[in-house]
Amino acid sequence: MGKSTAMSSSASNPTESWPWPPAMRASAAWHVAAIGAGVLVPGALPWAIGAIVLNHALITGAGLTPRSSLLGPNVTRLPEAAAARREVAITIDDGPEPEVTPRVLDLLDARGQRATFFCIAERVLKHPELAREIVARGHSIQNHTAQHRHNFSFLGPRGFVKEIARAQDILTEVTGQRPTCFRAPAGLRNPFLEPVLHRLGLSLVSWTRRGFDTREGDPAKVMARLSRNLQARDILLLHDGNAARTAEGKPVLLEVLPLLLERLRADGLRAVTLPEGLKP
Numbered sequence: 342m343g344k345s346t347a348m349s350s351s352a353s354n355p356t357e358s359w360p361w362p363p364a365m366r367a368s369a370a371w372h373v374a375a376i377g378a379g380v381l382v383p384g385a386l387p388w389a390i391g392a393i394v395l396n397h398a399l400i401t402g403a404g405l406t407p408r409s410s411l412l413g414p415n416v417t418r419l420p421e422a423a424a425a426r427r428e429v430a431i432t433i434d435d436g437p438e439p440e441v442t443p444r445v446l447d448l449l450d451a452r453g454q455r456a457t458f459f460c461i462a463e464r465v466l467k468h469p470e471l472a473r474e475i476v477a478r479g480h481s482i483q484n485h486t487a488q489h490r491h492n493f494s495f496l497g498p499r500g501f502v503k504e505i506a507r508a509q510d511i512l513t514e515v516t517g518q519r520p521t522c523f524r525a526p527a528g529l530r531n532p533f534l535e536p537v538l539h540r541l542g543l544s545l546v547s548w549t550r551r552g553f554d555t556r557e558g559d560p561a562k563v564m565a566r567l568s569r570n571l572q573a574r575d576i577l578l579l580h581d582g583n584a585a586r587t588a589e590g591k592p593v594l595l596e597v598l599p600l601l602l603e604r605l606r607a608d609g610l611r612a613v614t615l616p617e618g619l620k621p
């Protein structure tokens with residue numbers, strides 16, 4: 342913490358002073374060695390090309406693995422201190438969604454539990470009152486990009502700055518609170534993301550388990566995925582925006598959340614916002 346969060350969206354050089362993760366430095370060294378061998382050692386060129394292709398496959402694989410920390414720090418669980426506090430974090434993505442979010446807030450309030458909403462900033466611009474209500478009722482709004490672009494993981498440093506810094510500005514302006522956590526659309530990313538997050542003072546947060554509730558409309562199946570080995574420190578991923586529908590046409594989150602909150606109560610667990618749960 343204590344990092345500057347005052348970066349503007351017009352920052353001209355997002356690649357300046359990159360704190361490259363060790364895996365990326367190893368990758369750069371690997372390229373230099375492979376190219377050197379390919380050029381200098383007779384017959385080594387096919388091997389050198391193969392080595393570079395393999396390296397790129399590994400990096401791409403890491404970017405396609407939302408819980409991987411190969412590309413930089415990635416929070417997949419709350420810190421150890423949260424275990425003693427019996428805390429879990431419920432995170433709800435892709436809203437705010439006027440059909441769903443107000444009912445989610447009522448369900449949480451009825452149980453006295455808190456959640457973190459990874460909002461899409463352009464949706465917040467469409468529903469600013471709803472965003473302010475989320476915060477006023479004690480929950481947290483964090484950064485899930487400006488537009489939730491489907492090609493997000495193919496962007497470069499400038500594209501990342503545009504999507505993420507713009508969301509920071511919108512969310513701060515509307516809610517009065519500057520996000521400290523970021524989640525990539527579908528959790529997908531590439532090596533250019535971490536330096537941008539670092540400069541914006543954002544921590545990448547993924548999850549311990551997810552319900553796949555944008556595709557799965559059966560509340561029992563979503564609940565089973567979320568609650569397998571449920572324990573303190575877990576970060577659970579659900580969706581109010583883009584929610585799959587049950588057989589009765591209801592957003593599946595509205596059926597799952599009461600089951601989940603009951604399970605937390607039975608297990609003596611407390612749902613807190615990420616800023617609270619991440620406290621050491």
Ligand SMILES: [Zn+2]
Pocket residue numbers: 434435485489525526527
């Ligand atoms: Zn999303």
